[in-house]
Amino acid sequence: MSEIDLIDLSKRFALKVDGKPQIVHALDGLNFTVRTGEVAALIGPSGCGKTTALRIAMGLDSASSGRVTVDGRVVKGCGYDRAMVFQHAELLPWLTALQNVMFGLELKGVRGELLRETAMQCLDLVGLKDSHQRRPYQLSGGMQQRVGIARALAVDPKILLMDEPFGALDAQTREDLQEQLLGIHARTGKTILFVTHDLDEAVLLADRVVVMQHGRLQEIVTVPLPRPRTDLAALRVTPEFATTRYRIWQALHAAAGTVH
Amino acid sequence: MAAADERLAAREQAEVAVTQHRWPRPAITLLSLAVVFGIWELCAPLINPVFGSYPSEIAMAFWQLARTGELWIALGQSLQPFVVGYGLAIAVGVPLGLVIGRFRTVEAALGIYVTAGYAMPLVALVPLLILWLGLGFWVKVAIIFLMSLFPICINTWLGVTAVPKSLIEVGKSFVATDAVILRRIVLPATLPYIMAGVRLAVGRAVVAMVVAEFFTSISGLGAIILKSANNFETANMFVPILLLVVLAVGLNSLIGFVERRVAPWQAEIAGRDRE
Numbered sequence: 001m002s003e004i005d006l007i008d009l010s011k012r013f014a015l016k017v018d019g020k021p022q023i024v025h026a027l028d029g030l031n032f033t034v035r036t037g038e039v040a041a042l043i044g045p046s047g048c049g050k051t052t053a054l055r056i057a058m059g060l061d062s063a064s065s066g067r068v069t070v071d072g073r074v075v076k077g078c079g080y081d082r083a084m085v086f087q088h089a090e091l092l093p094w095l096t097a098l099q100n101v102m103f104g105l106e107l108k109g110v111r112g113e114l115l116r117e118t119a120m121q122c123l124d125l126v127g128l129k130d131s132h133q134r135r136p137y138q139l140s141g142g143m144q145q146r147v148g149i150a151r152a153l154a155v156d157p158k159i160l161l162m163d164e165p166f167g168a169l170d171a172q173t174r175e176d177l178q179e180q181l182l183g184i185h186a187r188t189g190k191t192i193l194f195v196t197h198d199l200d201e202a203v204l205l206a207d208r209v210v211v212m213q214h215g216r217l218q219e220i221v222t223v224p225l226p227r228p229r230t231d232l233a234a235l236r237v238t239p240e241f242a243t244t245r246y247r248i249w250q251a252l253h254a255a256a257g258t259v260h
Numbered sequence: 261m262a263a264a265d266e267r268l269a270a271r272e273q274a275e276v277a278v279t280q281h282r283w284p285r286p287a288i289t290l291l292s293l294a295v296v297f298g299i300w301e302l303c304a305p306l307i308n309p310v311f312g313s314y315p316s317e318i319a320m321a322f323w324q325l326a327r328t329g330e331l332w333i334a335l336g337q338s339l340q341p342f343v344v345g346y347g348l349a350i351a352v353g354v355p356l357g358l359v360i361g362r363f364r365t366v367e368a369a370l371g372i373y374v375t376a377g378y379a380m381p382l383v384a385l386v387p388l389l390i391l392w393l394g395l396g397f398w399v400k401v402a403i404i405f406l407m408s409l410f411p412i413c414i415n416t417w418l419g420v421t422a423v424p425k426s427l428i429e430v431g432k433s434f435v436a437t438d439a440v441i442l443r444r445i446v447l448p449a450t451l452p453y454i455m456a457g458v459r460l461a462v463g464r465a466v467v468a469m470v471v472a473e474f475f476t477s478i479s480g481l482g483a484i485i486l487k488s489a490n491n492f493e494t495a496n497m498f499v500p501i502l503l504l505v506v507l508a509v510g511l512n513s514l515i516g517f518v519e520r521r522v523a524p525w526q527a528e529i530a531g532r533d534r535e
Contacts, residue, residue: 060429084433090426093525094448104434137525
């Protein structure tokens with residue numbers, strides 16, 4: 001069982017605006033659960049704290065109050081039960097694609113033949129086996145992000161945390177990678193929590209969409225699209241897609257309405 | 261994948277097209293040198309041999325000094341402390357810069373000495389160093405070490421503060437310890453800065469070497485410069501000076517070569533596309 005719980009999560013920053021100190025509530029009592037094997041999307045207007053929530057779940061930031069638990073155990077810092085896919089891949093530019101994938105594995109203590117083999121399998125999973133000797137600057141943006149995903153998968157985490165993983169890519173590449181991610185999910189059954197600002201992406205990939213506003217939960221929208229989802233273009237023209245997308249849109253606008 | 265291949269292919273083609281109608285860079289440099297030395301040589305009749313010299317006379321002086329072996333002995337006497345002092349400066353400066361840049365407490369505690377040491381007129385300390393260490397090998401090492409340590413250390417420090425936070429977080433997300441982050445992320449990410457510091461320090465180390473030999477004036481190339489100047493043998497004086505220049509320029513391009521070997525990604529990321 002790998003279930004991730006965000007419980008009463010709050011995060012306050014001290015910020016100086018015009019020389020006056022201000023307290024910003026990035027997260028203000030956020031609660032939700034991602035179930036085992038589920039894909040959950042975290043969506044909301046920019047500045048609503050969705051990335052902050054993800055970073056706290058990873059252990060890169062600490063909460064001011066509240067906690068995150070994985071299988072009931074409280075998260076204190078980073079661990080190999082979770083792995084992060086960063087917005088801009090963040091590959092180490094001096095390493096080849098293969099070495100980048102091996103990086104996390106080596107830190108986990110994997111050595112010898114198993115190290116290289118596992119890394120190659122993960123590159124194969126994202127379709128980059130033939131490019132394993134290229135360095136990041138010799139890869140396109142989409143390929144870089146695929147290496148980023150392979151690197152996260154390599155340590156065999158239970159939970160994959162993704163921060164706007166396809167936000168920086170062009171439309172066609174994004175769609176390719178979305179399909180690929182669905183395929184990886186179908187094969188590995190990882191629990192996935194990803195942040196996005198793209199309504200379509202949220203509906204196409206997720207089982208449930210967590211809509212946030214002002215550091216709080218606004219609504220959780222369940223996506224009725226069946227799995228496996230292989231043909232994304234066909235899914236887009238289904239009425240279920242349209243109604244779900246519209247419901248999330250409404251939730252986002254209800255969130256915006258409370259501001260003014 | 262196909263898009264990236266196309267892009268790479270397009271860039272390769274563009275590079276080929278550009279280099280085809282361009283002069284190779286060493287040729288331009290050699291041409292420039294030939295022009296400057298040619299003009300200098302042409303001015304020979306106007307130069308008083310006490311106040312100046314010219315290439316052919318310096319070449320003759322070089323031949324004389326080289327044939328007697330005096331030049332090579334002096335070169336050896338200069339190079340040994342140079343290698344030791346400069347090597348020590350790298351061995352100490354790089355790790356020091358790394359820890360100062362990485363850890364706030366170390367920066368607060370030691371940063372001030374490095375900044376001060378960089379700005380301090382170290383030449384003024386030479387008489388004191390001679391009192392402590394005498395006139396031999398080690399005083400030269402100390403002067404060269406001190407003058408090249410700070411640019412290496414400051415550049416490394418600066419480089420560490422320029423490492424993107426996101427790369428450090430990659431390490432953290434894979435549960436890397438501070439030591440591992442320093443060695444496997446910060447050090448490689450800082451390499452281009454370190455190499456820049458190591459390059460800058462070459463010039464300062466050569467100056468330090470000559471300064472040291474002026475003060476101790478017993479051995480090395482500096483001693484030949486001083487002796488020749490005192491005897492108004494201006495051509496002889498130019499021989500070690502030019503030799504040092506050649507040495508420094510050679511070392512500089514050697515470091516450039518090493519830099520391209522150890523940090524090949526840098527040239528690809530940084531804007532090297534110049535007219």
